[in-house]
Amino acid sequence: MSRRRVLSATRIFVAPIMVQATLAIALAIIAEASLSFLGLGQQPPAPSWGSMLNTAKNFLSQAPWMAMWPGIAIFCVVLAFNLLGDGLRDALDPRHRG
Numbered sequence: 001m002s003r004r005r006v007l008s009a010t011r012i013f014v015a016p017i018m019v020q021a022t023l024a025i026a027l028a029i030i031a032e033a034s035l036s037f038l039g040l041g042q043q044p045p046a047p048s049w050g051s052m053l054n055t056a057k058n059f060l061s062q063a064p065w066m067a068m069w070p071g072i073a074i075f076c077v078v079l080a081f082n083l084l085g086d087g088l089r090d091a092l093d094p095r096h097r098g
Helices: 003-038 049-059 065-092
Strands: none
Touching (some): 003 049, 003 065, 049 065
């Protein structure tokens, strides 16, 4: 078997795993933030966006930015991982090539 065919076959098997990994990372970030918000994840000395949101909910009327920045951070990071996974799928899927 030639080296080119081996690399092509490896790419076919590795590409879906890479795409699934990026989507799983986004899901893990949401799960960790949700559990921390509920008090079931990271405990207060450890930094977590979910625990930051939990703390900020008590100060929403006085300081809404305390909840805004961790929420925006979660949104941006999860969106970035989802777009990365989408881009990898489009770039590495041989069925979508013309």
